Amino acid sequence: MLHRLFILSGVAALGLVAMPPASVAGEWGAYEVGDIRSGYTYAAEETRAIQDDEFGNPGFIWVDYGEELWSDVDGAAGKSCESCHGDASAMKDGVSGMKGVATKYPVFSESMGKPINIEQQINNCRVNNMEADPYKWESKEMLSMTTYVKYQSHGMPVNVDISGAIAPFYEKGKNFYYKRRGQLDMACSNCHVDNAGNMIRANLLSQGMANGFPTYRLKWQKPGSLHRRFRGCNKQVRAKPYANGSDEYVNLEVFLTHRSNGLPIETPAVRN
Amino acid sequence: MAKKAKARIKAPKSVTVGEPFEVKTLISHKMESGQRKDKKTGEKIPRMILNKFVASYNDAQIFSADWHPAVSANPYMAFHMIANESGTLELTWTDDEGETFAKSKDIKVG
Structure with missing residues (x-):
C-alpha cells in the first residue's frame, strides 16, 4: 500500500497523470472483491444513481x-x-x-x-x-x-458452495462458459473475461457477474431473469438459445454465481 | 396482475411552514408508445400511456404535467412544494382510456 502511494504521488508530482487507472483497488468498496467487480462498477454514474435510490429504483x-x-x-x-x-x-x-x-x-x-x-x-x-x-x-x-x-439478502455476499454432489454440474457450467458457440464462434469468456472493461460497439463490457439478478434493465424497461440475459447473449453471438430453466442454463448459473462469490447481492440492480 | 398500475409516493410525514420539500413519485405502467408493431402480426400496438399527472394539496391543484409517448415505462416524477398548513397530498395519473390511478399521503405541518 505504501509502495503504491509513493508511486502515485511520485507520478502526480511529475505532472504526468492524464487519466486515472481504470481501477484502483478498493475504489469500489463492496462492489469489488479481489479481481472481480460487480456490473455496478461498469454502469454509468446516472444508472448507479437510480439503483442507489431505494425509491427511484423502479x-x-x-x-x-x-x-x-x-x-x-x-x-x-x-x-x-x-x-x-x-x-x-x-x-x-x-x-x-x-x-x-x-x-x-x-x-x-x-x-x-x-x-x-x-x-x-x-x-x-x-x-x-x-x-x-x-x-x-x-x-x-x-x-x-x-x-x-x-x-431479503440485499447486501449480503454471494456464497455458493460447489463441493459435493454439485461439483460435476459446476464443471459442466464452466465448460459451457468457455466453449465457443454460434455463428460468431464466441464463448461467454471471450467478452466477459478477455474483454471486460473494453467497449463492444457502444456498450462497456462488464465481467458478467450474476449478483444483481433479476436486474432492472433500462433497455427492457422491466426486470429480467439471469436466464433471459443468457438467452440474449446467446442470440447476440448467433447461437440458438436454450430454454429458460434448462439444465444447460442452470449449470451455467451455478458456475457464474460461484464466480461472483463475495460480491453483495444487489437485487434489484439497475443496468443499461 | 391484480391492478394495472401501482404507485409509490415518498414525502416527509411532517414539515416546517414555508420550508420546501421534495415529493417523489413512481408508478408502474407499461407506457406503450403506439409506435411499435407486433413482431408476429405486423399490427401496430395501440398507444397506451399515462398522459396526465396532477398533484393537488387540500383539493387545490399545485402541480401538473402532460406526458407524451417518449416518457419511459414506470415513470418517475419528483417535484418540490411548500406547505403552509397540514393536509392531504393527492396524486392522480390518467391513462389514454381515461382510467385514473390515485394515491394520497397526509402531511403534517408544524
Whole structure:
C-alpha cells in the first residue's frame, strides 16, 4: 500500500497523470472483491444513481408486488408462502425467513438429482406444498417473487458452495462458459473475461457477474431473469438459445454465481 | 396482475411552514408508445400511456404535467412544494382510456 502511494504521488508530482487507472483497488468498496467487480462498477454514474435510490429504483415496484404475493393464499392446499416461511424479512434458523437464503443458490436438490435455482425452488414450493400452478418463467409473478426473495439478502455476499454432489454440474457450467458457440464462434469468456472493461460497439463490457439478478434493465424497461440475459447473449453471438430453466442454463448459473462469490447481492440492480 | 398500475409516493410525514420539500413519485405502467408493431402480426400496438399527472394539496391543484409517448415505462416524477398548513397530498395519473390511478399521503405541518 505504501509502495503504491509513493508511486502515485511520485507520478502526480511529475505532472504526468492524464487519466486515472481504470481501477484502483478498493475504489469500489463492496462492489469489488479481489479481481472481480460487480456490473455496478461498469454502469454509468446516472444508472448507479437510480439503483442507489431505494425509491427511484423502479425494480422496487416488483419487490412490492412480490411482498403482496408472499402472503397471498393460492392453490388447493390453501397456503401462502407466509404459511410455512413466516415473515420473509426475518432471520430464523431452519426454514423460516428468507434472509441470506438467496446467497446460497443455486443449490443441489437431492430429490431432483441436479442443481436448482431460486425460480425453480419457488415453483417446487408452489406445486408440491401449495398445490398451485407453477409460475411461468419471466412472468410478472415469477419475477416479483424472485426479486422479493433475493432482495431479503440485499447486501449480503454471494456464497455458493460447489463441493459435493454439485461439483460435476459446476464443471459442466464452466465448460459451457468457455466453449465457443454460434455463428460468431464466441464463448461467454471471450467478452466477459478477455474483454471486460473494453467497449463492444457502444456498450462497456462488464465481467458478467450474476449478483444483481433479476436486474432492472433500462433497455427492457422491466426486470429480467439471469436466464433471459443468457438467452440474449446467446442470440447476440448467433447461437440458438436454450430454454429458460434448462439444465444447460442452470449449470451455467451455478458456475457464474460461484464466480461472483463475495460480491453483495444487489437485487434489484439497475443496468443499461 | 391484480391492478394495472401501482404507485409509490415518498414525502416527509411532517414539515416546517414555508420550508420546501421534495415529493417523489413512481408508478408502474407499461407506457406503450403506439409506435411499435407486433413482431408476429405486423399490427401496430395501440398507444397506451399515462398522459396526465396532477398533484393537488387540500383539493387545490399545485402541480401538473402532460406526458407524451417518449416518457419511459414506470415513470418517475419528483417535484418540490411548500406547505403552509397540514393536509392531504393527492396524486392522480390518467391513462389514454381515461382510467385514473390515485394515491394520497397526509402531511403534517408544524
